[in-house]
Amino acid sequence: MLVAETEGVLVGYVTSDEFDPKKKSVVLETIYVHPDYRRIGIGQRLVSNYLRKWVDERGFSIHTFAISLDSFHFFSKIGFKFQYARMDFWT
Ligand SMILES: CC(C)(COP(=O)(O)OP(=O)(O)OC[C@H]1O[C@@H](n2cnc3c(N)ncnc32)[C@H](O)[C@@H]1OP(=O)(O)O)[C@@H](O)C(=O)NCCC(=O)NCCS
Numbered sequence: 001m002l003v004a005e006t007e008g009v010l011v012g013y014v015t016s017d018e019f020d021p022k023k024k025s026v027v028l029e030t031i032y033v034h035p036d037y038r039r040i041g042i043g044q045r046l047v048s049n050y051l052r053k054w055v056d057e058r059g060f061s062i063h064t065f066a067i068s069l070d071s072f073h074f075f076s077k078i079g080f081k082f083q084y085a086r087m088d089f090w091t
Helices: 042-057 069-077
Strands: 002-006 009-016 025-033 061-064
Touching: 002 042, 009 042, 025 042, 042 061
Parallel strands: 025 061
Antiparallel strands: 002 009, 009 025
């Protein structure tokens, strides 16, 4: 887990699964930025400046799941490429 802090306040975090050298890929599991601190680049910095940098330096790839249209826009903007859509329904 990586966290973002502003003046001693925890304002966001990103989590990934285990870094498995055999898989050579990492799943970004969750990213969250406090609503009062959104759209000022914190999410982008957490992923692009830290997690993706770490992954790239090791020659890994990174995957994630967009669970909403907003997160789809966010991931697209920061360089993730769309692969496929999936819909699940629960009753
Ligand atoms: C998605 C989330 C992490 C984005 O964090 P953020 O710090 O606000 O994102 P950034 O400021 O780094 O945004 C970078 C770019 O992504 C895009 N983007 C971010 N949020 C967006 C939104 N709600 N709608 C459309 N585009 C968005 C924009 O292009 C933005 O650049 P801009 O502000 O210059 O236009 C944040 O909105 C959040 O925590 N959402 C709730 C949890 C969630 O949906 N997580 C993702 C699935 S696990």
